[in-house]
Amino acid sequence: MKAAIILFPGTNRERDMALALQRATGHRPPLLWHRDTELPSGLDLVVLPGGFSYGDYLRCGAMAAQSPIMQAVKEFAAKGGHVLGVCNGFQMLVEAGLLPGALLRNASLRFLSMDCHMRVERADTPYTSRFQRGQVFRATMAHGDGNYFADAATLDRLEGDGLVALRYATPSGEVTEAANRNGSARSIAGILSPNLRVLGLMPHPENQVDPEIDGTDGLPLFESLAGSFAAA
């Protein structure tokens, strides 16, 4: 798999992401600069990592969504490229119109840094093939604005089309209000594009890829990606 990570001013989880991809694929992906206007040829995956691009001083991700490289990312996605946005990267994807909805302030109005558990809603996507459907995995969440919101029609369409990838749940897999710490609509933690190739999620599976650090709950997501391109 040929992956690249885009670096925006204020990005801060690019090294975490690079380590996760390295663990799954055996090589470290390059970093691309936000001012670039085109992507290297032959890329399989573009990653928009977490952080505080442009300080999040406007709506989170709104400035980054306007950067020169995002035009190339949109074209890449339109041609069927895979794009993963995590945390601030998810916020950029919705600001760029690549995924629907918006990410509001957490319901508690506080930054939340803690473990969360997510239930895998479908296991037939390039991001989830190494999970079982209904499997629950643990990940770090660390965000102030992760409260997923969309109007009822959009939410119904996402559900109907099977585009809800991940939902906040208890460790045993129940979707409860208590497990949905940031207050997201229908406990949505991650959503897919209709072609299943763009994934945005708030929590950080890249922080759970190493048994010596905090376990490997997140590793299947990266192994799924590596596997889908190795097979292709």
Next chain:
Amino acid sequence: MTQTPAPLLPERAAQLAAEFGLKPDEYDRVLAILGRSPSLTELGVFSVMWSEHCSYKSSRVWLRGLPTKAPWVIHGPGENAGVIDIGDGLAAIFKMESHNHPSFIEPYQGAATGVGGILRDVFTMGARPIANLNALRFGMPEAPRMKRVIDGVVRGIGGYGNCVGVPTVGGEVNFHPAYNGNPLVNAMTVGIAPKDRIFLSAAAGIGNPVVYVGSKTGRDGIHGATMASAEFSSDSEEKRPTVQIGDPFVEKLLIEACLELMATDMIVAIQDMGAAGLTSSSVEMAGKGGVGIELVLDNVPQREAGMSAYEMMLSESQERMLMILKPGREAEAEAIFRKWELDFAVIGHLTDTGRITIRHQGKLEADIPLAPLESEAPLYRRPTAETPKQKVLDAAAITDPVGPAAALETLVGSLDLCSRRWIWDQYDSMVGGQTARRPGAADAAVVRVEESLEKGGARALAMTTDCTPRYCAADPEEGGKQAVAEAWRNLTAVGARPLAITDNMNFGNPEKPEIMGQFAAAVRGMAAACTALDFPVVSGNVSLYNETEGRAILPTPAIGGVGVLEQVGQAVGLSLTPGLDLVLIGETRGWLGQSLWLREIAGREEGAPPPVDLAAERRNGDFVRARILAGEVRACHDLSDGGLLVGLAEMAMAGGCGATLLPIPAGLPAHAFWFGEDQGRYVLAVADGAALLAAAAAAGVPAMKLGRSGGEALALAEGPSISVASLRAAHEATLPALMAES
């Protein structure tokens, strides 16, 4: 161009000098050095450089007593931060610094800029910051404004650290009425650099350009250092303009740009603009290098129009650095900063005059010889008064009003022992992907060093902050000793080899002999512990005048300790799991003086604090560490606040696992055995308790079997079982309930 700066009228100068905090005899020295009346800018420079905050004039004579050397120390105190060798060709660079006064005046920005300032002290030396910690002391939540202070400080620390992407991995918090008017915010940063690529601040090379990078200069924070060198009165609200405003986004860019520049060979010297901003950075860099410096302030990037030389020299606008570049490299360096969308300006050059000259709009605004600015700086050996010794309490003479089960439930929910989850859930502790033990998981935070991983290693740093102010108030020497010993113990309890400390000395008004006596005694105690434990001081910060309307804080020498693990996988946490033998290491005498049990259960805050036997401390700790590194220990927890039963409860709550405890030994009242705060002790959970007891006996280390883990309660042999779930509920409820409405 004029040849001397325009002097102030003598009466006006004397009056301003007093307003700026210069004492009459200090002002006389200014006149003697200059041989004339100072200009406004010159008076500003002298007053901030000679403030307590910048000059350490009351503390320096005492701080000299601290040991600062060890074979692994690369740079001790005197640089922006301390530097130690951690192996694999790498150095850890770290320091702790206070932002107490600003955090009371404006909690969010005060705390945020405290984090920003200490980060710059570390990355200015070439290190990538890998961890932040903090040491916080708040007043009682019901005190006026205090909930707002707690909420603002926590949000400020999180707001800054989360955005710059440096994990906040540890810290400590105490609550005491002595901090009602003076909360303490001490922030610590630890960074990593190649040990042969450390950047220092001594300027060199006559004619070399002086370069300003980072944010623009505004009118914020003017005289912040002066404010931090005075007591508070009821007008502290009026000091809000002296508090700086932080921009963590710019700091993040500055970190990346500086590290990119540091990978080249263009930098001669570099220092951040912290307290007293452009004044202290330029004066200190030139002074250390023994050169002169000329600044042309017209070139300083400015946020607002019409700023005077005085304002620019005293501004404490954040996220700025000053550096000396090799000649002819300006364009290359500028390209890096432009890439990161930061200001870059050549604002002067080094001279051979030995003076700082400051020009603005064609006028000479200041012309001061640098040597006397440093050598003539005031240095006080202020009078000291010893803190009266308190009597040693006889545990047998203190009756237990409630019994151990009820006492435990009260204690685990009390302010000083309740869960800090409400706080650390607002700090990103995982960013970087290297945090192996996060807050609450172990006695010290453990972060793997990514640079070691890149070299095929798996080296990790263990980090902690510690101080027990109530011990320090009762006996500053024992308290100083205990603060250092507890930091050493917390590092040991995860299996790390403790290497060095940074200290943050928070005290009241040094002009009062009893305060200066606390300071001197605390330093004596710290020095004894540092020496006995091979645990030198490599950096530090002093914050005095922590008083409001004449009431001082408890003496608080906060210690930040750093240790190393050769393999991150060797680290142990404190979570109890079933089926293990529980063994107590260290001697238990049932010391109740100054214990939390005495304060929270018996309602008495008195007595001598527990003494620290440094030889036993060393022996017990070295024994525990060796067992951990031998892979024999599943969980380890040092015993401190609250004593043995609280320590066991903390292990049980962390692991969700109970224990069945053996009858207590004869000769000690139950409350003294369970809640005494004797020092130098650990609880270890091991598979083979008998083997551990035998090893302890062979090593001459006191040890006793406490019981066996398992079940869902702490079952005391003498009495009731205490459910872990109910302990957890009490432990977790306190802070969220207190802070619910803020």
